[in-house]
Amino acid sequence: MLEVDNVTKEYPTPAEPLEVLRGVSLTLDRGQSLAIVGPSGSGKSTLLAILGALDRPTSGKVQLGTVNPFQLDDGKLAEFRRDRVGFVFQDHHLLPQLSVLENVLVPLLADGKPAADDVQRAETLLSRVGLADRVTHRPAELSGGERQRVAIARALIRSPALLLADEPTGNLDSTTADAISRLLVELQREHNSILVVVTHSQSLADAMQQQKRIEDGQLL
Ligand SMILES: Nc1ncnc2c1ncn2[C@@H]1O[C@H](COP(=O)(O)OP(=O)(O)OP(=O)(O)O)[C@@H](O)[C@H]1O
Secondary structure, eight states: OEEEEEEEEEEOOSSSOEEEEEEEEEEEOTTOEEEEEOOTTSSHHHHHHHHTTSSOOSEEEEEETTBOGGGSOHHHHHHHHHHHEEEEOSSOOOOTTSOHHHHHHGGGGGGSSOOHHHHHHHHHHHHHTTOGGGTTOOGGGSOHHHHHHHHHHHHHTTOOSEEEEESTTTTSOHHHHHHHHHHHHHHHHHTTOEEEEEESOHHHHHTSSEEEEEETTEEO
């Protein structure tokens, strides 16, 4: 379960602090999906970064299962992010010099050289996202939709409890975007992950079980 309780985020400015998140609370169970929609600058990416423990809240609590990531030391926090959270960004963030297969294996490299069953799992995931015949390609040799499929496979290689996606279809045409939306939800269900997407796309939002609107740092 993901529990977010009264989270705030402020940035210092020369005048008064800029309040970007103002008391955000939400609860999601394993297997649930949520879209957060709202205008530009409303705090969507900031909230997602806090959910994924990439950024610290100014106050409030985030808990995934029994763990509050912000109580961990830096080493354990990095482990938490790597083991428990999968990220899909608008820009795929794939490493250009690595093959598709190697990119999917990147989250496992911290454990040393991937074992044969890790490689098999990556190949199975790549088949699942429709890229069985692209494993040796470099990202530059793929279409935008294919690159997002690789990014989704990479995000799921550790079967994370929490899958976070920031505008994952933002760079895609509407047909490809719909296919990627469906794939995200299907895989999230198969892995029984919690999925939170932030997006301006109503069709992506409609693919999620729940939708919440954020305005001026507050969830409505
Ligand atoms: N590191 C930072 N320092 C100061 N202000 C910041 C910082 N990061 C974000 N902000 C401010 O916080 C507000 C919310 O930003 P955020 O990126 O969360 O918005 P968003 O809803 O994701 O917008 P968009 O839809 O345009 O991506 C913005 O006004 C932004 O200028």
